[in-house]
Amino acid sequence: MQSIDLCDELEFWPCRELRLECHGAELLRNEDNLVWRAARALAKRVSAAEGAEIVLRKRIPLGSGLGGGSSNAAATLLGLARFWNLRVPAAELQNLACELGSDAPFFLCGGTALGTGRGEEIYPLPELPPVFLVVVYPGIPVSTAAAYGSLSLTLTSPGSANKIASFCERTQEGAGCLTGIFNDFETSILPAYPAIREAKILLEERGAVATLLSGSGSSVFGFFNDEESALAASRGSVRETWRVFPAKTLSRAEYFQRMFG
Template identity: 35%
Template structure:
């Protein structure tokens, strides 16, 4: 039996870090939404009790260091599955980019194995399993647009943002999320107005969404990687309606309402950065397989 799943990337329209928790994680408030840039996950049932992961990218491992592999292991343990699974991962989302590519791959494996083994489960149960793998996995199980709290695993669905183009640029740099959080001084940091962002989205206010976009981690990453600020500046100079770093970086994205302007920004950035993408904002809980 053979199953295919789509693993869309996400961007943070708002990311606020409130404080460090006793468990070592940080308390966050985020607005996350999916974009039309996705990995593809293929799952095949194996009769023997093993997990095989083939990642068609030299940048990602094929063992437990890969969240997709870890998701398969968690599913086998949680549901006492005696048969195995062969996973083929086709990477299109940049690695170590702040786009939750690995988390979305893990979420796709959770959904795909639920279908492959015909398990009587719910998205909520899969999201709970996902929270043991990584903070963004719970959101990626559901997709769409959400207000995330806790360490990112508590999800409240909100409406899709106003439609627009998203132009993304990933410089040839990889950052450690852990290192960025360790460098953050929460008391001195900038804190975006996440509630204003949610209100703008609920009202379909594109200009408001662009106005309240913000990321507490951006200044920390920019201090270590000035290229992030340079990419933002290039986007805004080329006519982006808004520009922001996603997650802990280093991908920078711009929101653009007009396709002609989006194409101009895309072409402009190709002169500065190899990994550039122009995609639509998804934001809805579409069928992901």
């Protein structure tokens, strides 16, 4: 798992009660919105006497496989704890994040990490140097439940390219260490969604060192050798319904700097 600089924005303002205001996307009603659920869960756990007005500005497409909802949930836990001047133990925040979603615990950590179990057990890995990439959202969401339902898993082959230790040894190669990576979801998602397959091929044709489906989709991303190549690839024409984001990997330190300024 890897944090990048594509993100939504959250603001916290004084208020007597909890309120959520959303901009940029048609989101779920409060009871099902992960930001709202995270705020309510933290307030209940610490018996908070204060409220807050939370403003969410969406940039990450819904259903894109980029962890937008999970990252917002984790950022809400961290942001509200700071806003309310709470000293919440890291283990307590981790437990709350696990209750909100399998991906949420990673976003309490950031950087480069290994996720095991359902993804909720997070182990930091050696940091990648800055790697530039292009993310393409092909304008269609993919249901996570449906994606898992279509997945036919087999044991991973024992080749060195599949070993975490081998990856860790090569992290300083930058984009070069990412060649040979794969996503099991591609075997079922790419045949079922021609637009996703087309987006992946497009990135390959524009010079990506490696391309991959993000999570269970629908976004795909490609790694490039330098920022200039990534920006050039992101500026080319695409289908009208697609969205293209040039991005960069973030270290853990950069991740928290971006979060809190």
